[in-house]
Amino acid sequence: MTRSRIYLCAALYAEGPSDYDFLSPLINRLLDLLGNRLLPSRVDVAETIGIDAPRPYPPKRDDRIAAAVAEHWGAFTLLVIHADGAGDPDEARQTCVTPGTALAEQDFPSLVSVPCVREAIQAIARASDAAD
Numbered sequence: 001m002t003r004s005r006i007y008l009c010a011a012l013y014a015e016g017p018s019d020y021d022f023l024s025p026l027i028n029r030l031l032d033l034l035g036n037r038l039l040p041s042r043v044d045v046a047e048t049i050g051i052d053a054p055r056p057y058p059p060k061r062d063d064r065i066a067a068a069v070a071e072h073w074g075a076f077t078l079l080v081i082h083a084d085g086a087g088d089p090d091e092a093r094q095t096c097v098t099p100g101t102a103l104a105e106q107d108f109p110s111l112v113s114v115p116c117v118r119e120a121i122q123a124i125a126r127a128s129d130a131a132d
Contacts, residue, residue, distance in 0.1 A: 003042055004042070005042050005043070005044055006035070006039060006042055006043045006044070007044050007046065007077060008031050008035055008043060008044065008045045008046065008077055008078060009045075009046035009047075009048070009049065009075070009076045009077050009078070010027045010028075010031060010048040010049070010076060010077075010078045010079070010080050011048070011049050011050075011051045011068075011069075011072055011075065011076035011078070011079050011080065012024055012027060012048050012049070012050050012051065012080045012082065012116075013051055013052070013065055013068050013079065013080070013081045013082065013100075014050065014081075014082040015082060015083065015084060019082050020050040023048075023080070023082055023116065024047070024048040024050065025048075027048045027080055027116075028045060028047060028048050031043075031045045031048075031078075032045045048080075049072070049075060049076060051068045051069075051071070051072045051076075052064070052068050053065075053067035053068045053071065054067060054068075054071050061096060061099070061100060062099035062100040062102075062103050063100075063103065064100070065081060065099075065100025065101065065103065065104060066100060066103040066104040066106075066107070069104040069107075069108060069111065070104070070107060070108075073108055077112065078112050078113070078114065079101070079104075079111060079112065079113040079114070080113070080114055080116050081096075081097045081100060081101065081113060081114075081115055081116060082116040082117075083096035083097055083115070083116075083117050084117075085117045089117040092115075092117045093115045093117055097113075097115040097117070098115075101113045
């Protein structure tokens, strides 16, 4: 019996060039690690692609996220949305991430997305360091 393979390609919607430079390789490594740990030899991970809304940019962030998803739909299997939490990652998710994914899901109900909020990443890194 041949097992089917799973293709993973993340699309990263971030706030600036340094976010893309830092997070894209991190997402690649994380997807490869998790995919092969959960489903050994069955996961193909493609390079993360950076996405943005087409110009002219819509004025609201949620509209920009939805436009970016529409522009790049079919090129990725997982949407990662980065937001700086400004000290409150829950607020960042509620105001900077969730409205955009909710709007995109209206046109693309099979969209799979994950928030990537700076303070949450820092907390995970600290916990990981403490465990070592």
